[in-house]
Amino acid sequence: MDYKPGLFSAADPIAQQAGSMIDPFGRAVTYLRVSVTDRCDFRCTYCMAENMTFLPKKDLLTLEELDRLCSAFIAKGVRKLRLTGGEPLVRKNIMFLIRSLSRHLQSGALEELTLTTNGSQLARYATELAEAGVKRINVSLDTLDKEKFHTVTRWGDLDRVLDGIDAALAAGIKIKINAVALKGFNEAEIPQLLRFAHARAMDLTLIETMPMGEIDEDRTDQYLPLSRVRQTLSEQFTLTDLDYKTGGPARYVKVEETGGKLGFITPMTHNFCESCNRVRLTCTGTLYMCLGQDDAADLRTALRASDDNAYLSTVIDEAITRKPKGHDFIIDRTSQRPAVARHMSVTGG
Ligand code: SAM
Ligand code: SF4
Secondary structure (H helix, E strand, C coil), rough: CCCCCCCCCCCCHHHHHHCECCCCCCCCCCEEEEECCCCCCCCCCCCCCCCCCCCCCCCCCCCHHHHHHHHHHHCCCEEEEECCCCCCCCCCCHHHHHHHHHHHHCCCCCCEEEEEEEECHHHHHHHHHHHHHEEEEECCCCCCHHHHHHHCCCCCCCHHHHHHHHHHHHCCCCEEEEECEEEECCHHHHHHHHHHHHHHHCCCEEEECCCCCCCCCHHHHEEEEHHHHHHHCCCCCCEECCCEEEEEEEEEECCCCCCCCEECCCCCCCHHHHCCCEEEECCCCCEECCCCCEEEEHHHHHHHHHCCCHHHHHHHHHHCCCCCCCCCCCCCECCCCCEEECCCHHHCC
């Protein structure tokens, strides 16, 4: 493959298609999430089994191929790109890809280049990320208790993550903390997480666990409906509904006592698919049109079939015509099998 990173030239058919990705329900696809690796240096109990089999490295797209695919989506109208995983910052030479993609920020083709990270490598990368134009990131943090952090991540060290958060804030990167609400685990600690985040001008978003992939635990034991969390929080805090949107599925409230924002991502109790503007690409070039469905398109074959992007563009267009109306996640004692077999780390959270 003789691909050289650069903007698509005006003569390239793909460059003339900005805004062309409209799905059958009239939703414009403007947001691409890319899982750059399925590997991770943590094993969060709700995300992975302790013993995971990862993809052979040879199946992964190269960083150049990921760049070419992302650039094709940007040329077709994607305005926001989020790198995720697995843990994006454990992918070897990830800064090469981030620096390369940042040319689309400079050209104005891309509005935002961001990532979701567990924070373990942030202290090392914060300055470089800021220099590459990354202005905002999501950091996942479910507890501020060192022991519990080790329990839920199996392999993680809380202090490293807190150092990473400090480094990113010092580099001028805005942070949103994501916490998965887990019954009987961090339920009582959510007010503390909220105060911690808001004291550092970080928003906090709570997420309901989703039934993705086999894990070692029973998801029914973990699942905590956010309606219940909101109810409990409103006994301590004044929560005012906001119209604020980040292009994601969270619904936000302002916490009057702290002045910060609190988001709720409720795939289980509230279906947010009507405003879905995103598709997800895995590190092997598989495109999922929905996080909660199995239908997918193989972009790796299309990418490798030709140096010219015309065929790739056709395959992407065809995939967008198959974007489903929504997911149908269920967690209860009668449906023990996950809604989709792949783990969140494959498609990227
Ligand atoms: N490793 C990075 C991290 O943890 O931020 C990025 C990938 S991780 C899969 C992205 C997000 O998905 C994290 O906030 C994580 O808590 C969340 N997540 C993972 N498995 C989940 C599940 N089954 N249900 C809900 N959220 C999940
Ligand atoms: Fe790794 Fe993120 Fe999954 Fe935790 S949630 S195991 S940090 S990919």
